[in-house]
Amino acid sequence: MCKNNFPLYVTSEIGKLKTVLLHRPGKEIENLTPNLLERLLFDDIPYLKIAQQEHDAFAKILKDHNVEVLYLEDLAAESIVEKNIRENLIEDFLVEGKISGEGIKEALKKYFEGFNHKELIEKMMMGVRKKEISNVKMRSLADAVNRDYPFLLDPMPNLYFTRDPFATIGTGITLNHMRTETRNRETLFAKYIFENHPRFKDTDVKIWFNRHEESSLEGGDELVLSDKVIAIGISERTDAVSIEKFAKNIFRDGQSFETILAFNIPKKRAFMHLDTVFTMVDYDKFTIHPEIEGPLQVFSIKKSEENQLRIQEENATLEDILKKYLGLKDVTLIGCAGRDKIDAAREQWNDGSNTLAIAPGEVIVYARNYVTNRILQEYGIKTHIMPSSELSRGRGGPRCMSMPLVREKL
Incomplete structure (x- = not known):
């Protein structure tokens, strides 16, 4: 200090x-x-x-x-231990990742629920390949487009x-x-x-x-x-x-x-x-x-x-x-x-x-x-x-x- x-x-x-x-x-x-x-x-x-x-x-x-x-990944994980803060980060991250389709957004939120805080941060950094999530419900036109692109969320x-x-x-x-x-x-x-x-x-x-x-x-x-x-x-x-x-x-x-x-x-x-x-x-x-x-x-x-x-x-x-x-x-x-x-x-x-x-x-x-x-x-x-x-x-x-x-x- x-x-x-x-x-x-x-x-x-x-x-x-x-x-x-x-x-x-x-x-x-x-x-x-x-x-x-x-x-x-x-x-x-x-x-x-x-x-x-x-x-x-x-x-x-x-x-x-x-x-x-x-380490950035450690500090970020230690910053989201409260449930509402973690949920806010996920919401902000999906918005800035240009996730506009409601079906994809719902599937990603559910997917992220399965990670502890450190794993969540690392997964956000890593990006999410489309093949990682198979149960996306097509609820909008935005859910259906760009099917050839390999990522739902780009890596960083x-x-x-x-x-x-x-x-x-x-x-x-x-x-x-x-x-x-x-x-x-x-x-x-x-x-x-x-x-x-x-x-x-x-x-x-x-x-x-x-x-x-x-x-x-x-x-x-x-x-x-x-x-x-x-x-x-x-x-x-x-x-x-x-x-x-x-x-x-x-x-x-x-x-x-x-x-x-x-x-x-x-x-x-x-x-x-x-x-x-x-x-x-x-x-x-x-x-x-x-x-x-x-x-x-x-x-x-x-x-x-x-x-x-x-x-x-x-x-x-x-x-x-x-x-x-x-x-x-x-x-x-x-x-x-x-x-x-x-x-x-x-x-x-x-x-x-x-x-x-x-x-x-x-x-x-x-x-x-x-x-x-x-x-x-x-x-x-x-x-x-x-x-x-x-x-x-x-x-x-x-x-x-x-x-x-x-x-x-x-």
């Missing part, structure tokens, strides 16, 4: 990590098929057995460094990237509205956890952005650079208007943050989120994808009178912008794979710039990005190297797979 035993506290990217939320990949991965990859935002199908072994190695690194590791294979559905900032969270329907269902688990889990329900967890907003915001675009500065990507997955809504809410609350830096990054899959191309590894050192080192549009957002926002485009290099707002004399941008055009492109595809800091100058990285890892070490960064042959197929790195809940204040 952090100061005053508050269950959430994150005011930096690099403060010593105390508590983190993970999701161990489950059978939702085995419900991926080639025909569903685009729909479910995957480029390939990981081999679950090896992916779980790799994820366990990731968790072991964290635990070996005295980080409390919590992106869940092991716990960074995106919500983000801890200060003593609150952004409960995000995801860009795609495929991932927006994931945020339901966070909603029920923060409203009902004994660890959180009686605390004042502030919501800086809500999942019912119409514009999108995703956690991979949200970086807490210091207790004064937050960076957010305007990206393929996060809208500029969402950043303004978030800024107004967090400034209004009186948190310590004074500036939000909005990075306008290319809108393509290889640059999916800001943390795909830029992460903080030490007080004055950052990993970066060479392709965003050229002219990069950055806006500073500050609070002005009457809770309005003062927005200004920063006409300076990225190094100078970071020095200015973080109060640094020097900034080192460590290019993925040393900026080599071939090595950088290959390792960036495998999230070479996506690191998870567990303390200042100490990060977890993928083994396969060996060129970038060697360069980080040459800059004095301590690297904890984890296996990554299967987890990397989901297009996310160690930062993507983790949601810090508590970090020590720098």
